[in-house]
Amino acid sequence: MSEAKRAFVFDMDGTIVDNMGFHMKSWIEFFHRRGKDIDRDEFFRATAGRQGKEIMRAYLGAHLSDDEVAALNAEKEALYREIYGPHLKELAGLSRFLDEAKAQGVLLAVATSGPPENIDFVLDGLKLRRHFKAVVGAADVKRGKPHPDVFLKAAEKLGVAPADCIVFEDAPLGVEAAQNAGMPSVVLTTTLPADAFSQYDKVIAVAPDFNELSVDELLAPATQQ
Numbered sequence: 001m002s003e004a005k006r007a008f009v010f011d012m013d014g015t016i017v018d019n020m021g022f023h024m025k026s027w028i029e030f031f032h033r034r035g036k037d038i039d040r041d042e043f044f045r046a047t048a049g050r051q052g053k054e055i056m057r058a059y060l061g062a063h064l065s066d067d068e069v070a071a072l073n074a075e076k077e078a079l080y081r082e083i084y085g086p087h088l089k090e091l092a093g094l095s096r097f098l099d100e101a102k103a104q105g106v107l108l109a110v111a112t113s114g115p116p117e118n119i120d121f122v123l124d125g126l127k128l129r130r131h132f133k134a135v136v137g138a139a140d141v142k143r144g145k146p147h148p149d150v151f152l153k154a155a156e157k158l159g160v161a162p163a164d165c166i167v168f169e170d171a172p173l174g175v176e177a178a179q180n181a182g183m184p185s186v187v188l189t190t191t192l193p194a195d196a197f198s199q200y201d202k203v204i205a206v207a208p209d210f211n212e213l214s215v216d217e218l219l220a221p222a223t224q225q
């Protein structure tokens with residue numbers, strides 16, 4: 001490993017946990033309560049990685065006040081935590097992978113579009129917070145993915161140059177955000193197959209879970225990847 005500090009920056013939903021099906025269920029129920037139907041696949045591709053407030057305004061009206069958006073978000077995310085709670089589990093191989101990365105001196109961060117309550121729910125619920133030197137969420141940046149803000153903030157908090165960070169993502173908009181931040185990505189195919197990411201540059205690996213990923217291979221010089 002070179003002298004420069006390296007970092008792994010993890011998306012949370014769909015990457016640390018395989019929960020996007022539960023987010024989808026909660027969105028379907030949330031919109032059903034309002035007499036609206038949504039198409040699962042179309043909705044995932046259009047929204048996964050965006051912040052709740054952006055999704056609310058896109059689907060329910062740009063006129064919504066901040067207070068109205070906050071109340072709607074609180075309802076949707078409480079629904080999600082209620083239905084995912086009994087299934088809460090880290091993606092296969094994650095803890096081993098994090099331990100290996102730390103043993104190699106890699107700094108670790110979480111960069112999610114989720115709100116603080118969802119971050120606590122996953123990181124504290126699974127006792128994972130101790131692994132991460134920085135945790136950045138929707139409350140810390142203005143714009144969700146595909147804007148690069150959340151990844152750039154994580155790199156800044158870690159004190160690592162964006163080009164020395166590798167992002168782990170499951171959503172096309174998240175990979176696009178990493179690309180916009182100047183960071184290569186590893187795609188986890190928890191939610192979509194590999195071909196959904198073919199239009200993006202700098203995808204250096206694709207895997208179904210962390211058991212299939214090697215820290216050493218990911219840290220190998222870029223010319224070998």
Ligand SMILES: O=P(O)(O)OC[C@H]1O[C@@H](O)[C@H](O)[C@@H](O)[C@@H]1O
Pocket residue numbers: 011012013014023047048049050051052055077111112113114115118171
């Ligand atoms: O950035 P992450 O961790 O993938 O989080 C994205 C998700 O954040 C959630 O809070 C939203 O309700 C989801 O619809 C969204 O996809």
